[in-house]
Amino acid sequence: MVPVNKALRTLGVIAIGSLVVSLCAILAIGVSKPPSILKAIQNGKAQTTEGLLPAAHMEISIWPDSMRGMHGAHGGAHPGFVSYGPTSHFQVPAHSVVTITFKQYDSGEKISNPYFAKVHGTVDGSMTLDGKKVSGIDPNAVGHTFTVHGMNTGQPDMFLSIPLPPTDEDAEPEPNGYAKPHIITATFITGAAGHYIWNCEYPCGDGSYAKFGNAMSTGGYMSGIFDVVDANA
Amino acid sequence: MLSETSEDTTKQSRNRVGSFLSRRDVQQAIRAWVFWAVTLGGLGYLLIPHLMTDSASKTMDIVKSTFMAFYYTSVPVAAVVLGIATQTVLHNRHAGTVPPPDDNPAIETNQMANIVWVVISSALCVFLLVWGLVVENVVAEPSRAANATVVNVTGQQWIWTFNYPAARKDTNELYLPVDQPVIFKVQSKDVTHAFWIVQMGIKINANRGEITETAVTPNKIGVFDVRCAELCGLLHAHMQTRVHVVSKADYEKWLANQGSVEQWPAS
C-alpha cells in the first residue's frame, strides 16, 4: 500500500468522522430553536429595604395551549401543550428590584406539594392577587407556579416561587378568546449576575401518576432559562 | 543423608526462596514493583486529598479515610501487575514479522504461585469486608441517636423541599445545628430522585410512595451542597440546594422565626 495513499485515506476518514460529529452537533444544538429573550424593562428607581435600587418590570402570561407566544401561529409541534409566554427565556437586571406581572389563563386543581401554594422569595413574602396582598393561595386550587432556582456554586443562591391561581369557572372570555385571568404581581430583589432556570411546580402533564411528562418535561413550555445579568450587558 | 531433618527442609526452602529472589528477572520485577508502588502511592497521596470534597461530618471523614485506606491497599496489588508487565516489556521484547524463537520455559502452572495468589487475594478480601462492616456500623450511629432531629425531605421535579415536623416549618434550604444528629426521612412526589449532601457523604434515594431514611451528624459550621444524584428528567442537573450548618443558638433563632416565609438572604 503506497504510504501517501494510506495517509490520505486516513485523513479522509478523520475528516468524514469529524464532519459527522459537527453535523450532529449542529442538529442537536439547533433542533429546538433557542427562544427569544424577554428582557425586563427598566423604569427608574424604587425605595426598598435594601436602599434605593434600579427598578424593572416584566409581563408573563400562561396559556392553556401553544397558540400564543413563541411556538408559532399554529402552536408548533405540540399545540395542546400549556405554554408560558411570550417566550421561555427571561432576563432581569442584577442588583435591582424587579416586578413581574402574571396573567394565568389556564385552569387548575389541587397541588401535590402545598409548599408551592405559598409565595417564596419576594421582598416581603407576599404577592398581589388582583390588587390584594396575599402570601399564598388555596392549595386545592392552583393553576401553575413560576419557580426560579439554579445551581449552587459560582453564583448567588436564588429561589423564587410564585403560585398562580386558576381562572374562575365562571370567568368571562376576553377578546383574545381565553377566559379572564387573575392578575398577579410579584416583586423581588436580584443579587449579582447568575444563570438560573425556572419551571412550573404544578404537575399537569402526562404520565400515569407523576404527571410531569409531556409539556412539563419538554423544554420551552413550562420550563426555561432565567438570567440575571449586569445592567450594562 | 538418609533422611532430612526439619532443619534441612527449612534450609532447603530458604535456599529456594533465596535463589528465587536472587534471579535476575525476579530482581528486575521487584525493582519495577517498587517503582510502581512508590509512584502510584505518591501520586495518590499528593493528589487525592485535594480532589475530595471538604468534609462536614464524621461520615465523610470515614468516607475519605476508607478511600485512602483502600487506595493504599490496592497500590501494592496494582504494582505487582504493572511491575511484572513492565519487566517483560523492558527485557523480553522481540520485534519483527517472524515469531520469537520457541525457547521459553514451557511453564504450565506453578502450585506455589497459585496458592500464594489465592491466599493473598482472600486475605485482602477479608480485610476489605471487615473494614466495610465496621465503618458501616459507625456511619449508622446518627440513625440510632436518641436526640436526633427529624427532617422530612421531599424531592420533586426538580426542587428539594424540607419540612421540620417538630417546628412545623417548610423551607427550600436546609438549616441544621452543628454536632446534632439529624435523621432525614426522604420521599418523592413523582419519579426517583437521590438526596445527596455532598460534603457530609450521605445519599439516599427519594421514592414515590416510600419513605427512606438516612442520618448524619454535621460537625462543621458552613454552607454545603445538596445535589440530586439520580437522573430525574429535564432539569436534573439543576436540582440543587444548600445546607446551612449553624451554631445551636442560631438554629433556635432560625427555627423560631415563624413570621415571614423565607426570602433568600443576600449572601
Add this chain to the structure above:
Amino acid sequence: MASELITEDRTRHSAEKSVGIIRHLNLGTAVIVGALLAVTVNRIATKLIFEGDETWRRHDQIVMATMLAWFIGFMIGIGALVGPTRWFFGKDLNHDEAMFLAGKDMGLKRYFRYTTDHKVVGIQYLILTITLFFIGGVLAMLIRTNLGHESGGLIPPQVYNSIVGFHGLIMIIATIIMITGPFGNFILPIMIGARDMAFPRLNALSFWLLISILPILAATIALGGIPMGWSGYNPLADQGPLGVDSYIFTIVIFAISSAVAGANITTTAMKMRARGMNWSRTPLFVFGTVASVALALPAFPVFMLSQVMSAMDRAFGANFFNPEFGGSAWLYENLFWIMGHPEVYVILIPAVVAIMEITPVFARKPLFSFNMAIVGIFGIVGLSIFVWAHHMYISGWAPLLNGPFMLTTELISIPTGLLFLVILGTIWRGSVWTRLPMLSVYALLFNFIIGGVTGIFLSDVPEDAALHGSMFVTAHFHYTLMGAGLTGALGALAYWFPKMTGRMLDEKLGRISFWLVQIGFTVTFFGMFAVGLEGQPRRVEAYDIIFKNGNLISTMGAYTIFIGMLILLAAVITSWRNGEIAGSNPWGAQTLEWMTPTPVPLENFEVLPVVTTNPYQYGIKQETSS
C-alpha cells in the same frame, strides 16, 4: 472424498430451480414488507383504537402496534419464517436451498441475505459492531463537547438526556455483541473443528433480529427521544414520550437475539467439538464465550420482562411500578440490576478470554494455569448472579441486605484476580512479540486493574453513599467496559483480522491508533474520576463552575480517543481492501482456526481434524517449574 465437499456439482444445474422463494428474499424485500405492514397496521390502529380518558395511552398503543408490524414484516421479508412455515406442513428446506442459504458461490450478495454460513454471519456482525461503535462514538463526542463548554449548557437538556441515553444503549448493545458476534460466530466453530454452528438458521436469525431494530432505534429521534438513560428506570420512563416505546421494543428484540445466539453457541461448543477435543484440550476462548452467553441466557430475559411490564404500565395502565396501586419503583430496579450486573460480565469475559487466547501466541509460552482460568471465569459467572444489589445500596430498598451484597461483591475480586494471575503468569519469562494484538494485552492489564480497584471502592457501602450517581461511577464502568472490554475486542480484531479478511491489519496505523486511544482514554476518565470525587453528579448537561477544569480535561481526552478510533477505522478499511495478503497462520498459533487455508473454505475443513493436545504447546518443557 474431499473434492465432493467443496466443488460445485455441475450435473445438477436443474436443481437450482428447486430453490424456491428464498432466492428472492433479501434485505430489500425485508424492508419493503416491513414498511408496508407497518404503515397498514398504523392506519388500522389509528382508526380502531379509540380515545379513552388518557389519550397518551392510545398513542403508545398505536406506536407499539406499528413497531410490532414492522418487525413481523421484516422477519417475513428476510425469509426467517420460511423454515418454520415449511415445518408446519411437515417439510423443510431441500439440499439446494440449504446450500443457497449457506451462500455457496454467491459473492457479496450473501451478506444481504438470510445467509446461514457462520463466516458470513461473523462478518455481518463485525460490520454491525463497527457501525454501532461509530454511532456511539459520535454521540460521545456530542456529550463531551457539551460538557467541555464552560458549565455545559450548549445542547438543550431534553436533547442532551436523549443523547446520553442513546450513547448508553448503543454502546451496551455494541459491547455485548463485539466479541461473541464477529469472533464467536466466525472463529469459534473453526476453532473447535466443526463445519458450522449447531443451528445455522438461528445464527442468521440472531443477526437479522438486530438489523430489524435499527430503524426502530432511529425512529426514536422523531418520537421525542429517551429522557431516562439507557437503564430505563421507571417511573421516569413511564412519563417519557413515545420514544420510550421504541426503547422498550429494542430491548425486547435484543433479548431474543442474544438468547438465540446464546443457545446456538452453547450447543455448538458442547456438541460439535472435534474428535479428541475433550474439555482440557478446548481453547479457553470457547470456555469464555460459552460462559458469557450462558450467563446472558437467564439474565436478559429478566430485562425483557421489565420492559414488557413498563410497556404495560405505559400503554394499558398496568401498575407494576406505580406505588399508589401496589406497585413499586424498587421492583423495576431489582429486575433491571438482576440483569445489569451479570450483563457487565457478559461483556467482559469474552474480552478477557480473547486476550488469554492471544497472550500465549505472542509470549510464546503455554497459557499459565489453565485450570485457574476456568475457576476464575466460572467463579465470576457464578458469583455475578448474587451481587446485583450493590447498585441499590442507596435505593433504600433493603438496607439490611447491604452487608451481604457487599460480601458477595468483594468476593468477586478473588476469581477476577485469578484472571490476572493467568495472564501475568503467561507473560512472565515469555517473549513480548510486539505486534498489534500484544499491545492490547498490556493495555488490558493496565486498564483492568484500575477499573477493578475503583469497583472495590464502590463496593464499600459508606463509600458508595458518597460516590453513587457521580461521575466516579461513570469513569469506573468506562474503565472496565471500554478500557478492558473494548481493548480486548480490538486485540481480537487485530489477531483474527488475517483469518477473517485474508489481509494483515496495518501495523503502523494500528499503533498510532492504539496510543492515541489509550492515552486519550486515560486522560478522559481520570478527569472524570476527579470531578466525581469532587461531587459532580452523572447524567447532567450543566454543572457547577468548580467542575470546569476536570470536564475540560475529559473533553480533550475524548477528542483524542475519537481521532484514534477514526485512524483505526481507516486502518480497517485500508487493510481490508489493500492490505498485505496474509498466509493461513501469520502468528504461528496452534488453535484449529489457523490450520485452515485463508480464505476459509465454505465447509471449513476438507477432513475434520482430530485433536491430541491443548493448543498451548509452546516453549521447552521443564523438569520442574518455577
